[in-house]
Amino acid sequence: MARKEYAFYPGCSSQKGASASNYLTSVESMCKTLDIKMTEIPDWNCCGASVSYAESGELPRIAMNARNFALAEANLPGQDIVATCAACWLGSRESKERLEHNSGLMADTQLALKEAGLQIKVIPEIKHMVEVLIEDFGFDELKKPVKKPLNGMKFAGYVGCQTNRPFGIAGESFENPMYLDKLIETVGGEAIPYDQKATCCGGALAFSEPEKAQAQIKDIIEAAYDGGAEMIVTPCPLCQANVEVYQGSINKKYGTKFDIPVLYYSQLMTLAYGGTAKEAALDGNVVRARKLEEFAGK
């Protein structure tokens, strides 16, 4: 039996071929080393993300999340749900809270679920992968399997919004969370001082209001360079994509010369645990992390 078992909720972006498929690959590699067994919730669905609020309304959005709870409870009893995506985690936790504090909402949700042949008895605990690492394992345990520390590499730990607010990681401040810096140090890297670590990347507005979002992304990248970072690290699929893929557009608009790789914490951990470039899914980065590719090949 594995050391820990969880009901895995990868979410729409962390599927094979989707925009955060490299997150999925590196999480799988990292979990293999830590002996974490992640079983996908059978037939899970989208959480609705934050931006669907206008079209969805409260009950339909909560019903979508409740369907995942019911499926997890029925198929993987006793296991906490683990999400790797900030929006999936937020949507699920928010829904759990509202359902547990509002019996009318729960009753209506049960009626909706019944149409899909499902029901909720007890809503499982909902965790972000980072909570699993920090709370269920702890930095000391995470350090033990490190075979190849990322010595001398400088990272900007970009936490972003929804992994940090409104729930965040227990014991951390909303304004200056330290856990990502500690994770970077745990795998031997240097976490540079980074004053934009909890700044918003624009979220979904990167699609609908690209100019506004790109102005925010520019500040986030600039601060990483200012602090001397060689790479940016993040726990969020949307932060990762927004900060990485618009660098070309920002360069064109502002005359900057941004070319900084944006990694997931799970990619760093996979490499420090001795994983290959492929296991860390470095080929999934649009701005290639050449330094890490060389490091993985050594």
Next chain:
Amino acid sequence: MSDLNQKMAAKYQNNFLKEIEEQAEMGEWVKMCMQCGLCSGSCPTHFQAGWDHPPQEIFMMIRAGKRDEVLKSNSMWMCTSCYNCYVRCPRKVPVTHVMHGIAEYAYRIGQSPKNQPTQHLSKTFWDNCTKTGRVNEVKLTQSLYFKDGIGSGIKKAMEMQSVALGLVKAKRLNLLEAVGIAHKCKDIKGIHAMLAKANELEAKRQADKAKA
């Protein structure tokens, strides 16, 4: 706007605060605002031109009965869901959710600004993810680019070509999704039945509040 929504909105004549409290998700929090403005100073979009009114102003305008100005405002639609205002509010007002709630209500009764890009994204995203239970990222992008017609869509698609190519090369964009070979749930029928019921119950909840 449907007849039912027309009737509901008419019921609140001259009491816009009550209308928002009963009809907008989390609207009951509006009266808790003490006008400190921390939400506005915390908002990432505050630093750019674009919004008509910061959140605390919207809240006071609701109390002052400025119905048209609030419902037609673009302010709520600027929210990036970063939750800065939410965690900083000294009165614990869930500002992010209140703004979403007001936006949703304005949209529901047909009073929200037309051609608002984030409003369009909201509808497109929800329709996209509920169609098969999971997001089809290629179709989502396509429908966003082509919302203002084919000409402008092709232009936007060309501008974003290098971004898309980068993602395809990194195996993070599967163009087969454009023709429906995409991630989807098995029990799509069950999801649709569940959502039909949820929509029906949601409408009933809103009507019941208006009656009370």
